[in-house]
Amino acid sequence: MENARIADIFEELADLLEFRGENPFRVRAYRNGAHAIRDLDESVAAILADDARDLADLPGIGATLAEKARTLVETGSLPQLESLRQEIPDAVIAMVRIPGLGAKKAAALHRELQIDSLDALRAACEAGLVRKLKGFGAKTEETILAGIQIAQVASERIYWSTAHELAQSILQHMQECQAIQQMQWAGSYRRGRETVGDLDLLAVASDRKAAMDHFEAYPDRTQTIARGEEKKISIRIGKAFQVDMRLVEEQEFGAALQYFTGSKQHNVHLRRLAQAQGLKINEYGVFRESDQSRVGGASEPEVYAAVGLPWIPPELREDRQEFELAAADKLPDLITVDAIRGDLHMHTSATDGTATIREMADAAIARGLQYIAITDHSKRVSMASGLDEQRALEQWRLIDEIRPEYDGRLVILKGIECDILEKGGMDLSDECLAQADWVLASVHYGQRQSREQITERILGAIHNPHVDCVAHPTGRLINRREAYEVDLEAVMKAAAETGTFLEINAHPSRLDLNDVHAAAAKRHGIPIVISTDAHSIDGLNVMQYGITQARRAGLTKGDVLNTLTAKAFLKRLHQRPKAGSK
C-alpha cells in the first residue's frame, strides 16, 4: 500500500473520530500522522521492511499509528476503520468536507434531520428545514448549498500527486510481468491535470491473459469492475478509484495512446484536421479515406506527422492554442523540473514549519538548489505563531549570521510571507519589510469578502514598494475551497506595471496560479516564480507538481525566474520598475 493511501485512511479516521466527538487532540494526532506520511519521500512499506528502522521515529508517528500503518501495509485494511465506517455513513463524512460545516454541525444534521446523503442535505436546505435547527440560519443554509457541489466533486477526483504515486506503484507492479512489451499511462493523468478521475494504462502484451491476470493481482485492488476477453480490464483501488488497462496491437500503440490521452476536444480538433486532408484518425491508427490503407499509428509522433504537425506535449492537449502553435512550429519548449535553481517560499520551525533554517538550507543544497528564501508567516497568522516585527528582524539577523557557512554553496534570502490584512494594508510595517530581501504577500483571512474588497487589498499589496511577489494569488484549495472572488485581470495589470512577481504554488492542493491563469500571466509579461511552500524538508519535493502546472500553461524556462542563477535572479529583482522606489 502506498503512502498516499495510508495518509488518506488516517485522514478518514480523523474525520470519523472527530464526528464521534472524540478528544480533539487525538483527532489532530491522526491528521498530523497523515501529513507526516504524505510528505515522506520514501515508502512506509520500505521502512517497515527494514529491521534497523522504526516508523515510530518519524515525528508525528507514535507506537499506535506505526502499528496501524503496519496492519494496513500487511493486510490492506484496518478493523477499527471498518467498524467506524459501519457506524457512520459516508455522506456524513462528506458533509464535513463542505466549507463552513464542521463535525458538530454535521452531527446535528444527522441527528436532528436524519440526513444520510448529500442529496438529502440539499433537499433539506431547499425545503428550509435546516434553518430551523438551533445554531443554524438562512446564511448557513446558503453556505451549505454552495458547498455541496464541491464536496461531490471532491469525492470523484483525486489530486494529481496522489494519482502519480498510485500510477508509479502500479507501473512498478506491471514491470514484473513478462508478457508486457510496452506500456504507458494515458488520460488526464498524462496531461498533468490537477485532479484525476481515473487512471488509464495502455499496454502491448505478448500474452493478454497473463497481462490481465497480473494487473488483477495488484495488491491494493479491492474489486474487478469488468474484465473483457482480451482488450480491457477495469479494477477498483480503495473505495472508489478506478484503474483501466487496455491492450492494443503494437502497430496501434501510438494511435491508442493519442486517443486515450485526450482531451476530447483536442482529439475532435485533430480528427477534423485529418478529415480535411482525406485522412481518418481513430484509436487504431491513421488511415487514408480513399482506400482505408494505414498511414501510421505505431507511435504518437507518427499520428501528428500524418497531419503535418510536430508532436504536441500531452500537457498542452486541451484545444486551447496548441494546434496554431504546432502549425506555426512555435510550440513552447516546456520547462522541466531540473531547470529550477531556487525556491522562494518555505517555512521553518519559527512558525508552522518543522525544520530549522540550517536544515532547510542543507536540504535545498541536497536537491541541487542555488538559492532559497526563508518566508515564515507574519503575526496575523496567529495559529502558526507568525512573526511580529521584532521576531522577523531577529530571524533576519540569524540568517545574516548563518550566511557565511553557506558561502559559495547556497544563497539564503531573508524573506517573509506577510499577510494582507482584512482591512487592507500589510501585517508588518514598511520599515520592517524594507529590511527583507524578498517579501511575499498573501491573503489568508477574510476570503469571503466581496470581489471589490479582495481585489483592492491585493492591489494595495502590489503597489506596496516592498512587496515582491503575491503568493497563491487566488487562495483556492483543490477539492476543498473555491478561489476567493478577485478581479485577476486587474491584479495582472498591476503586477505587470509594477514588475511584481506572481507565484505558482507547487503544493498539490494549491497549484495556484492554475494553468489558465499562469498562461494569462505569461501573456501579460509578468515574472512568474514556482515555489514549494515547504513546511518541512520533504515539503521541498513538491516542486514537480508546480512544474506540471506550469507546463500546462505553456511556460518555458525563460518564463520562470527561479530558473535563473542566484546572481541573475537578484539582478532581475532589483531591475524591476518598482525597485527604484525601494
Added chain:
DNA sequence: GCCGTTTTCGGCCCGACTGTTTTCAGTCG
C-alpha cells in the same frame, strides 16, 4: 494519539470571524 534533557502526565499553535445569538459556539487557518 504524540511528546518529552525542568515532565511518562498533562500538556497539545490560538485569535478572529461568522452567524447565530444577545454572550457564544462553531469554524477556520
